[in-house]
Structure formats: C-alpha cells, structure tokens
Amino acid sequence: MSQTPPNDTPFADTCGFAPYAEIPSDTFGRLVPEPASRTRNAFARDRDRIIHSTAFRRLKGKTQVFVAHEGDHYRTRLTHSLEVAQIARSLAHALGLDQDLAETIALAHDLGHPPFGHAGEDELQVQMEPFGGFDHNVQTFRVVTKLERRYPGFDGLNLSWETVEGVVKHNGPVTHKLDDPAWKAIADYTRTSNNPDWDLRLNSFASLEAQAAAIADDIAYNNHDVDDGLQAGLFTLTDLAEVPLIGPALASVRADWPDLDERMVRLEAVRRMIGLMVDDVLAETERRLAADRIVTPEDVRTARRTLIQFSDAMMADLGVLRAFLFERMYRHYRVNRTRSQARRILAEMFQLFMAEPEVLPPEWFGRAGSDDLNRRARAVCDYIAGMTDRYAIEEHRRLFSIDLIRDL
Incomplete structure (x- = not known):
C-alpha cells in the first residue's frame, strides 16, 4: 500500500513504541x-472527533444491559465505552503500542448500537431483513464515515485510515461476513472512494491497537456485568462462590479482609478480576508475538491468528462465567420483560414510519420520503438506531398514545 500524501503527519517521534506499533x-x-x-497527532485528533460527536454523547442514554433510566449506577453504553478505553490504553502502554489509537477505537466501537442494547439490535435486524439488514458494527462504520454531519467539507468524521480499519476489523478479518447484506456498505466503501490507498484489506487482521480495544471490550463487560448484576439483585455473592474467576477473587478478598462489608467485597473482587484478566492477556500476547515472530505492523496484519488474546485456560473460565451471566442475568425474567417491551417499541415505530414517512421529523422525512423502499427503510433505521432509550420511549408515546395528541 502506497502512502498518502502528507496530511496529518504530526510532530511526534517514535520513542517508546514497539516495532509492531502503529506510528501516528x-x-x-x-x-x-x-x-x-x-x-x-492524527490518532489523538480522531479521538477528539469521536468524543465531540453526537453519536458519542447519545451513548449516555443507551442500554448496556439495563435500560438507561432503570438506575443511576448501572453501566450505559457511554460508561462501558469509557471503561473499555481505559483498559485498552493500559494494554497499549504495557505492550508499547500507540495508546491514542487504542483508546480511539475503544471509544468508537459502540457508536452504532441502537437503543435498548442487543434487544434493539435484534429487532432492527428483523425489521431490516427485507431491506439490506442491520449490524451494529456496520452501523458504527456508517456513523463515522457518513451519518455524523459536523464538518462542511465532508460527511462523517474523516478519520484516519488506521482508525477506520480498527472500527471495521477489531474482531479480525471480515471477508466471511461480506455475503451478509448489512455488510455491503463496507464492501462498497473503498470501491466508491476513488482512492486505492483506502483499501481496508478486509481479509487481514487490524492493528494490535485495534486488537487491544477488542479484548478490552471483553474484559470490561464481563466484569461490569458481574458488578451490575449484583447491584440489581439478580444474583448474590454466595451464588458466585463456585463460578471461575469471580469466585476465587471473592475468596481472596475475604481472606485478606475478613470484616469487609459486602459492597466493598464486591468492588474489590471485581477490581482483582480485571487485573487477573489483564495480566493473562499480556502474558499470552507476549507469548504469541514471540512465537509468531511479529516484528512490524505488516506482520500483525498478515498473521495467522489474533495476537492479543486470552490464554486457553482463561477462555475456559470465561466460558463458564459467561454461561452463568447468560442464565442468571441476560435472560432473567426482569431483563426479558424489558427486552420484550423494547422490541415492541422499535417494531411499532419502524412499521409506522415505513407506512407513513410524513410523520418523521422534517430532516428524516427528507431522507425517507422516497418511493424507494430500501432507501426509506435505511433512513428509518438510521433515525431509530440513533435514539437513546428515553427518546425512543417518549417518541413511541407521542406516536401511539392518544392522551399526548395535544403535545405533538
């Protein structure tokens, strides 16, 4: 790949970077x-553009597991993204990677999530199946390359190639997904950009910084979901005693602090579990980098496997922990009720906007008023996907509650 003419070539030197790091x-x-x-530098500028974006601000009102208005102490997509970014920076620092790029990709990774978390994504997938599909990772890509409109010279945020690549491929090569209609936007992107240097190389791995962001996501949600589930009363510390990772962490805290109250036991155990996962990732990553003789960023992209990863033993323990969370939290009847309500809200709004696009706000009616149903559906989907939980609930009430007709 030839290098682009110098735009955003900053003053930073390479001191402190590992040879396989991305250099701004x-x-x-x-x-x-x-x-x-x-x-x-270029990657810090990308981070700042993401932080100032409308989509990033809206994450404060979007579900992680619990609907955002259910409690002040549960994670939202915003607080989750901040925790992911902190862990990604820590991993990048320990591995000699570019911390700004790792943080940037971490902050961006959930920008495309609709309201109501995975329930919202599931419903938009159903509604959009006849019209090109929906995938929150692709929606994140569309947000940063098209939907954010803040600059007079371009749509989207005009992020650096390495950031866009990391947003698309932080979980690995994506060529196996390109038959999914939802991924057509990414397949078409470089072909329509008229810039051969913007081939995102969809069959290769992304940078180690992107991989750090991806594993940080796993570390963050597994730990904070334990914390949130305990706070919500979906399970107890006693229920976790025999669960790998968190059970031993709880036992070690109690051994060190026999008289500690349950709140502090919970907080300290989760902190120790995060540390254990981070240490495991660093050890396994260093082993893989050495075994696979990784020297340059190009070696990373052409590697035979993900390089920043948990050990096999940690993966086995995480499997048991995730199974516990799935049964006791993600499919708890209280969470199921919220999921059911959320899906009905989005389904009813989607179907109404498709049948009567004239009830959309003017900006969105301008995008959806076409007789082309695929174009209309995509605009309706973009409008709904951008909503916060609270806005979706209120918009649904405005549309369907006769008592509110005077407030329209």
Whole structure:
C-alpha cells in the first residue's frame, strides 16, 4: 500500500513504541486530506472527533444491559465505552503500542448500537431483513464515515485510515461476513472512494491497537456485568462462590479482609478480576508475538491468528462465567420483560414510519420520503438506531398514545 500524501503527519517521534506499533506519523492519512493539527497527532485528533460527536454523547442514554433510566449506577453504553478505553490504553502502554489509537477505537466501537442494547439490535435486524439488514458494527462504520454531519467539507468524521480499519476489523478479518447484506456498505466503501490507498484489506487482521480495544471490550463487560448484576439483585455473592474467576477473587478478598462489608467485597473482587484478566492477556500476547515472530505492523496484519488474546485456560473460565451471566442475568425474567417491551417499541415505530414517512421529523422525512423502499427503510433505521432509550420511549408515546395528541 502506497502512502498518502502528507496530511496529518504530526510532530511526534517514535520513542517508546514497539516495532509492531502503529506510528501516528506513518498514518495512511484521511480520505479527504486535511492540514495537520498543531497540537495533536492524527490518532489523538480522531479521538477528539469521536468524543465531540453526537453519536458519542447519545451513548449516555443507551442500554448496556439495563435500560438507561432503570438506575443511576448501572453501566450505559457511554460508561462501558469509557471503561473499555481505559483498559485498552493500559494494554497499549504495557505492550508499547500507540495508546491514542487504542483508546480511539475503544471509544468508537459502540457508536452504532441502537437503543435498548442487543434487544434493539435484534429487532432492527428483523425489521431490516427485507431491506439490506442491520449490524451494529456496520452501523458504527456508517456513523463515522457518513451519518455524523459536523464538518462542511465532508460527511462523517474523516478519520484516519488506521482508525477506520480498527472500527471495521477489531474482531479480525471480515471477508466471511461480506455475503451478509448489512455488510455491503463496507464492501462498497473503498470501491466508491476513488482512492486505492483506502483499501481496508478486509481479509487481514487490524492493528494490535485495534486488537487491544477488542479484548478490552471483553474484559470490561464481563466484569461490569458481574458488578451490575449484583447491584440489581439478580444474583448474590454466595451464588458466585463456585463460578471461575469471580469466585476465587471473592475468596481472596475475604481472606485478606475478613470484616469487609459486602459492597466493598464486591468492588474489590471485581477490581482483582480485571487485573487477573489483564495480566493473562499480556502474558499470552507476549507469548504469541514471540512465537509468531511479529516484528512490524505488516506482520500483525498478515498473521495467522489474533495476537492479543486470552490464554486457553482463561477462555475456559470465561466460558463458564459467561454461561452463568447468560442464565442468571441476560435472560432473567426482569431483563426479558424489558427486552420484550423494547422490541415492541422499535417494531411499532419502524412499521409506522415505513407506512407513513410524513410523520418523521422534517430532516428524516427528507431522507425517507422516497418511493424507494430500501432507501426509506435505511433512513428509518438510521433515525431509530440513533435514539437513546428515553427518546425512543417518549417518541413511541407521542406516536401511539392518544392522551399526548395535544403535545405533538
């Protein structure tokens, strides 16, 4: 891949970076060239654009597991993304990677999630099946390359190639997904960009920074879901005593602090479990980097496997923990009731907007008013996917409650 003419080639040197790290001054640039920032390298600038985006702000009102209005202390997509970013930066620092790029991809990874978490995604997949499908990872890509409209010179955020690549491929190569209609937007992206340097190389792995963000996501949600589930009363500390990872962590806390109250036992055990997972990832990653003779960023992209990963023993323990959370939390009847309500809200709004696009706000009616049903459905989907939980609930009430007709 030839390098793009110098746009955003910053002043930072390579001191402290491992040889396989992404270097900001070596970025392949932006699809629309821009002058370099005087104060930030390319990846830090990407991070700031994500933080200032509308989609990022809306994450504060989007479900992680519990609907955002159910309690002040449960994680939302925003607090989850911040925790992922913190862990990703820590991993990047320990491995000699670019911390800004790892943090940027972590902050961006959930921008495409609709309201009501996975229940919302499941329902939009159903509604969009005849119209090209829905996938939250693809929606994140669409947010950063098209839907955010903040700059006069381009749609989207015009992020660096390495950031867009990480958003698309942080979980590994995606060529096996390209037959899914929802992924057509990504398959078409470089073909329509008229810039051969913007081939996202969908058959290769992404950078180690992107892989750090991906594993940080796993670490964050497995730990904070334990914490949130305990706070919600879906299970107890006693229920966790025999569960791998958290059970031994609880036992070690009690051994060190026999008189500690349950709240502090919970917090300290979760903290220790995060540390245990991070240490495991660092050890396994260093083993893989050495075994696979990884020297350059290109070695990372052409590797035979993911390089930042848990050990086999940790993966086995995580499987048991996830099975416990699935049974006792993700499919708890209280969560199921919320999921059921959420899906009905989105289904009814989607179907109404498709039948009567004139009830959409003017900006969205302009996008959806076409007789082309595929175009209409995509605009309706974009509108709904961008909603917070609270906005979706209120919009549904405005549309379907006769008592509120005077407030329209």
